[in-house]
Amino acid sequence: MSIPAGLNDAFQAYERALMQNDLETMSRLFADEGTTLRGDGGGLLIGHEQIDAFRRGRSGALPRELVDVQIQVIDDNTALIVAVTAARRGGHGLQTQLWRRTTAGWQVTAAHVSAPPTTFDPAVWRIVGDPLVPPTGTGDLQGQTVAVKDVFAVAGHAIGAGVPTYLDGQPHATTHASAVARLLRAGAAIRGIARTDQLTYSLAGDNPHYGTPVNALVPGALPGGSSSGPATAVALGAASIGLGTDTAGSIRVPASYQGLWGLRTTHGSVPVDGMVPLAPDFDTVGLLTRTPQLLRSAAMALAPESAFALSGAVVDLDELGLTDLATYAEAFRVHQAFQAWSVHGAWIAEHPRAVLGSAGERFAAASRITSAEDARAREVLDRARSTIDGLLGGAVLRLPAAAGPAPRLWTSPREVERARRATLELTCIAGITGRPALVTPGSSTSEGPVGRCLLGPPNSELALIAWTMRNGEAE
């Protein structure tokens, strides 16, 4: 069948628009329907509106040339075009488009895009190997691979903490951080050193220096932070265990956003030597996995003081009668910021352009918090701790792991900040009480999953995992 009139022109016009990032023409050449599709390895966008938003949220497509165009004509008004492209940076890509002619002219109703194969994604990893570091012992974690958040010492490597200038000034570690050493001794290998938000001071995962790791479940969504690299690596199967930190939700939020199992350990239960701090009163070590079985094994290696027994009841957050969560979250935010400036302020003052974007703004705001303000915040936190501990006792608190699903990349900074504040009202409870928190994967709606979180009494990590596995809490 011959190629229908106008099809080739429309195809070429789309290709030109793509290369010029001409959003208007691209929008016009995609059918203005709720059923229009656009997908790639990152997932499938459904509907013209979402596709437009996705395009507005990126800076453009990779420069490329067409090297082969195959057309399957279906009828005079419908054809499938499959094109091989040569990326200017090297390698071939592929795109498939279904074109249909209506009164609006030729338009794409479905598109599928493959970029050239990636062999190394520097948005996820700083250094990665097969393995990077072999195990030092044998045990339950044999055969497992760990994505280590770039805030832990790995012998032979400097710590980067998500900030290039910070990395430049760090010595090569001569010994592993205790948390790293414990997993190696249990038989796991280190797969690599994975990206973090700058100095861990974010819940978004959009490090401006190194790019934003893909969200493995939700197309075009933030991965969650600050343990963004470990979370994406585990969600994509590039590592089986993520080793991270959690101060205000840095394990729980990426677990929630990417449908992972996540564990924040009891404050003080896992040594933090060889780990870059953010706010020592709240900092904890944490884990990410795709299965509860592996989370249990990894937790036994990381937090050997944890117990399996759990006697208390399970209480939902809205049954607890906590009316002051907004006040608690604000006090948490202030004291976290005050401590973050105490830890990093001198370095940031010496390197004023090292930390960019919202984390930079957060540090700037932190620098203006007075000791008096911090003292008032600590008073609130002390009261909050008494209140919550009094209400909970040995019970387990059940609450959402985050205030909502992962924001999309095209969400406004104001909306992302609003999501952060709402999430802090949930995540601050573990921070304030030092209690361990387990995140179980939420069911994936069209907006993406929201994990469920269980907060247990101190050192109840293994009990929480066992209880969850027994009660089928995973959806």
Added chain:
Amino acid sequence: MSIPAGLNDAFQAYERALMQNDLETMSRLFADEGTTLRGDGGGLLIGHEQIDAFRRGRSGALPRELVDVQIQVIDDNTALIVAVTAARRGGHGLQTQLWRRTTAGWQVTAAHVSAPPTTFDPAVWRIVGDPLVPPTGTGDLQGQTVAVKDVFAVAGHAIGAGVPTYLDGQPHATTHASAVARLLRAGAAIRGIARTDQLTYSLAGDNPHYGTPVNALVPGALPGGSSSGPATAVALGAASIGLGTDTAGSIRVPASYQGLWGLRTTHGSVPVDGMVPLAPDFDTVGLLTRTPQLLRSAAMALAPESAFALSGAVVDLDELGLTDLATYAEAFRVHQAFQAWSVHGAWIAEHPRAVLGSAGERFAAASRITSAEDARAREVLDRARSTIDGLLGGAVLRLPAAAGPAPRLWTSPREVERARRATLELTCIAGITGRPALVTPGSSTSEGPVGRCLLGPPNSELALIAWTMRNGEAE
């Protein structure tokens, strides 16, 4: 429009067949036409026959489940299905299929598959970072990244040489190999340590321990070896410079197969300290790039004794009147094998199961070559050297870089061996004479490119590159 009868059953049957690697059902459900398409990030296969061969050549698809199926019905006999899949190892994939109903029932006429995003490809890299090693100086190579073949010492890392058992026994290097140090001093960073065929003893690039790197240009084709990892990394844009070795074609063949610029340096001109040898009489250091400009800069850093001047004429191989190429190639093969066994025989005898597949067979055959056979081969090589040098003098020899395009993964081992032997008749000339060789990218036919090769007098590397750029030898 409602979903046509039978479509869903056919779609589900195909999905089941894919998961069971039921080749017959998959073949039956794809239209038996020369125009049927099947593509992914690795490229586009055209025609039912090629798609069948591709499927026979792999062990099956990644285990997965369907999580979302979108159907666009075009007419009662045609529909596009776009499905999101969840890979068991983690992450989402995407597939688009155009289904058409004929007298043969419902069949796919075009399919586009995306696996979940890859963040680290261990078939290409052993260790990779952003960067792995920063530059030690400034110069023309500033901003460039090097994929170092895993036969060169990189301080802080052991050399693996493509064999896990070999890697296990190696110490961490304390200094860089000279070739590595020269590129670092010129301003390049090391991106990573890239895969090689086992002990460099292959031209195929299909290391059985670590998998076969993708050919960036030809779907389903071998990448070429033994500098397979650097070649694929450069061809895909994951590094800008590949640092490799060339004994019998290990730079020239992957350059030819993947449309790259490749340089084998003059024998003895670049120090080989910190480099795993194969056959020292033929071993050389080499480079791979995507552009001649960068190849020139890298060659200036790597081989500073090379000169820009070139006075001789250019002669095509078939004008030279060399009638004994098969004899020369056989003598080359024997002496290469004899030396390879001299270098690695003791280790291989101690580790009899360490080197697998065709490289293992080649070493086994090498172990049976007698000193007398080697002496006879060396006599032939001496005569060959005199003959070729006498014919060429200061002239430049032009010949194909390989005997044909990259064999596909489904090519029989016998055919791959035949291609190797035919290629050796071309590549042995540089080995025998020690002359430098420049590969320029060939034009890409449907079978894939065959590079063109220029052999110059000793230390004419820069002159060859300059001549080629001036004369537009690149197609």
